[in-house]
Amino acid sequence: MRWWAILLILLALPLRAQDTGERVVAALSQNNVAINATFVGSEILVFGAIRREAPVPPDELGVIVTIQGPSGPLTVHRRERVAGIWVNTDWLEVHEAPSFYAVATTAPLESILTEEEDQQHAISVPRAIRASGTAAEDVPAFTEALIRIRADQGLYQQLDGAVSVDHDTLFRTRITLPSNLTEGTYLTRIFLMRGGEVIDVEEAAIHVQKVGLERLLFVMAHDRPLLYGLLALVVAVAAGWGASALFRFARG
Amino acid sequence: MQIYLPIAEVSANAFLLFGVGGMVGLLSGMFGVGGGFLITPLLFFIGIPPAVAVATGANQVVASSVSGVLAHLRRRTVDFRMGSVLLGGGLLGSALGIWVFNILSSAGQIDLFVQLSYVLFLGLIGAMMFQESLRAMLRNRSAATRPPRRNQHNWIHRLPMKVKFRTSGLYISVIPPVLVGLAVGFLAAIMGVGGGFIMVPAMIYLLGMPTKVVVGTSLFQIIFVTAFTTLMHATTNYSVDLMLATLLILGGVLGAQFGTRLGLKLRAEQLRILLAIMVLLVAGKIAYDLLVRPDELYSITVPRRH
Numbered sequence: 419m420r421w422w423a424i425l426l427i428l429l430a431l432p433l434r435a436q437d438t439g440e441r442v443v444a445a446l447s448q449n450n451v452a453i454n455a456t457f458v459g460s461e462i463l464v465f466g467a468i469r470r471e472a473p474v475p476p477d478e479l480g481v482i483v484t485i486q487g488p489s490g491p492l493t494v495h496r497r498e499r500v501a502g503i504w505v506n507t508d509w510l511e512v513h514e515a516p517s518f519y520a521v522a523t524t525a526p527l528e529s530i531l532t533e534e535e536d537q538q539h540a541i542s543v544p545r546a547i548r549a550s551g552t553a554a555e556d557v558p559a560f561t562e563a564l565i566r567i568r569a570d571q572g573l574y575q576q577l578d579g580a581v582s583v584d585h586d587t588l589f590r591t592r593i594t595l596p597s598n599l600t601e602g603t604y605l606t607r608i609f610l611m612r613g614g615e616v617i618d619v620e621e622a623a624i625h626v627q628k629v630g631l632e633r634l635l636f637v638m639a640h641d642r643p644l645l646y647g648l649l650a651l652v653v654a655v656a657a658g659w660g661a662s663a664l665f666r667f668a669r670g
Numbered sequence: 671m672q673i674y675l676p677i678a679e680v681s682a683n684a685f686l687l688f689g690v691g692g693m694v695g696l697l698s699g700m701f702g703v704g705g706g707f708l709i710t711p712l713l714f715f716i717g718i719p720p721a722v723a724v725a726t727g728a729n730q731v732v733a734s735s736v737s738g739v740l741a742h743l744r745r746r747t748v749d750f751r752m753g754s755v756l757l758g759g760g761l762l763g764s765a766l767g768i769w770v771f772n773i774l775s776s777a778g779q780i781d782l783f784v785q786l787s788y789v790l791f792l793g794l795i796g797a798m799m800f801q802e803s804l805r806a807m808l809r810n811r812s813a814a815t816r817p818p819r820r821n822q823h824n825w826i827h828r829l830p831m832k833v834k835f836r837t838s839g840l841y842i843s844v845i846p847p848v849l850v851g852l853a854v855g856f857l858a859a860i861m862g863v864g865g866g867f868i869m870v871p872a873m874i875y876l877l878g879m880p881t882k883v884v885v886g887t888s889l890f891q892i893i894f895v896t897a898f899t900t901l902m903h904a905t906t907n908y909s910v911d912l913m914l915a916t917l918l919i920l921g922g923v924l925g926a927q928f929g930t931r932l933g934l935k936l937r938a939e940q941l942r943i944l945l946a947i948m949v950l951l952v953a954g955k956i957a958y959d960l961l962v963r964p965d966e967l968y969s970i971t972v973p974r975r976h
Contacts, residue, residue: 455913457674458681493971503960505782506969563968571717597672597681598717631913632676639677639908647904650729650912651897654919658736661923665741 439471442481442610444620451595451604452629459597462624464522465590468610474586480523480530480611481581481589482541485624487518487573488602494560510560514548517600518573522580522591532614539616541609543574572596601626677911678722684917686716691921695734698922699741699929700936701945702885703866704731704892707952709918719972722911725903729915731896734922735889741930742886749837749883753890755844756869759851760858760895767859774860784860789957791857795871796949802875803942810939838879838887850876851891858895866892867949874942881938885930 444466451460464483492515495506523530527542536542543565568574573596581591595604604624610617628636639646674681690712694705706727713723742748774783829843850872858865866888873884904910933941 453674455674456672458672491973493973495969495971497964497967497969499963503782504962504964505960560968563966564970567966567968567970597674598679600679628676632674635912636676639904639910639912643905643908644901646912647901647910650900650904650910650915651732653912653916654729654733654897654900655736657916657919657923658733658738658926659740661737661927662740665927666744 440475440610440612440617441469442608442618442620443467443469444608444622446606446622446624449622449624451599451624451626453599453601453626453632454628454630455632457597457599457632459599460595462593462595462606463590464593464606464608465588466608466620467588468586475612477613478525478530479583479586480525480609481583482524482527482531482607482609482611483520483522483581483591483593484541484607484609485518485520485593485595486516486546486605486607487626488600488604489514489516491515492564494564496560496563508556508560510557512547512561512564515564516546517602518595518604519543519546520575520577520593522575522577522593524579524581524583524589526578527576530611530614535614535616539607539609539619541607543576571598573598595626599626601628673913673917675718675722675911675914677909678718678726678914680717680719682716682718682914687914687917688921690716691730691734691918692925693921694730694918695737695922695925696929696932697925697948698731698734698866698889699738699926699931700885700933701866701929701941701948702738702870702888702892703945704735704896705866706731706896707867713914718911718914721903721907721909722914725900725907725909726911726915726918728896728899728903729910730918730922732893732900733919734926735893735896737923737926738889738930739886739893741927742889745886745934746837747882747934748886748890749835749879750887750890751833752835752838752840752847752873752877752879753887755833755847756851756854756873756887757891757894759848760855760865760891761898763852763855763857764859764895765855766852767856770856771860785956785960787857787860789953789960791868792949792953793957795868796946796953798875799871799942799946800950803939803946806939807943810937835879838877838883840877840879842877847877855895865895867952870945871949881941882934885933885941 444464447463462485492512494510494512496508497504498507500507521527521541521543531541536545540546544561547561547564565574581589583589604626606622606624608620671684672681673684690709694709697703697708698705709727709730710723713727714720739748829845831844832841833844834841854865854869854872857868869888870884873879873888874881900910
């Protein structure tokens, strides 16, 4: 049994693409992000080192860090002029689009990542979006629009050259999570690249969760909707009455 | 000061939200309109998702209407009997409207239908009010000797089931107010607003109520319509953001108090002409959005998580 295991390991080792013995070891400045009432966004520091037994290979070293928020379906609509009026006509159903996606790299993405590897690991922003079963013909225009709109909101970030590397070994980058963040698990991936190929991947999770009053209101709105609605009305009526009483008091 | 809103899932400036609430409350107290037509696009502009903006806006309108009604109550400018009759018709109308709305939305293009009916209705009502109140102002300026035209007798006064509406100074059949309530409730449900905009002119021109009483009475019935809307949204879409609502409400109730005082200082025809201008501006804005090429042709709709 033991011999079989060793044989299997020996067989498996060369199968790892261009194994140079390089491994990535990474850590995050925080694994938990708490959304409280004064949450204005958060900065995540991703840092680590490249471990190797052999001498440094000649190919240029690349490091890519991605952070991906919870995914979900959405619809992209396009307006067109019909009889002089701008109306929504075509649309595209996107099955899976991350609510947040950031890619930080050591160099321009296309120079350190081949098309095939991007396809396999879904690293670049357009690869992270899965749009199938569409109602419109012109798919790229719709996905480009989706990326453009979300990039404007700081939700999709492509940060070329944002990862710095020291002595071919240590790397670090900072990625800003914006304030319009949704709850959930944010998957962080760190890719070690040589000659456009992925050599090693390390993954870590960031848990983003509402806390305190934010959590209380969110849970109540979903678990006790009628009570929550009535509470909203009580607040409204009490405030309305309060303001009226205040003004009457102020006027004597 | 940025505040994270738990249901909208965005953070927004607390003072800005307070200001938006205050401005809408001011208009509400002055004219007796809920302000849903104004608060939804404003919140959307700040970055609040549309579903949350609509539902939370309704909650804010409850508060500013309560504040406004209490201010009017002390001046005895709320006709409870008329308000209740209108409300009864209104609830029936909105049930009918929701039914038609569902039929239309399954046929698609409900948004376009809503926008076109906005432009048509608001444009028509605004133009008529503007013309009438301008004429009234000019008449007042030229000769104050002419007797007022109210209490005119026409076919409305020959209808059966007459009721005395003391605060409004009317002795008319209950049928026209019920029909007005029905029609406004129907349109409001289809157009997704409280309907104060259509209700106020209808009370002035169709029922012949005095302008001063109209504002308080309209606010009185808006409280119930928007309270119902808030509960519906809270239980079916989970889209009422209490944090956002509280900030809007604080501004709204104060604004409504100032608005009421401001409104009572104005003369009836001045109030009507200002309302007419506002109605026309809203209609113009929607028409502009439909006719002018938008900066971004694409838009993203995310279904709400349950």
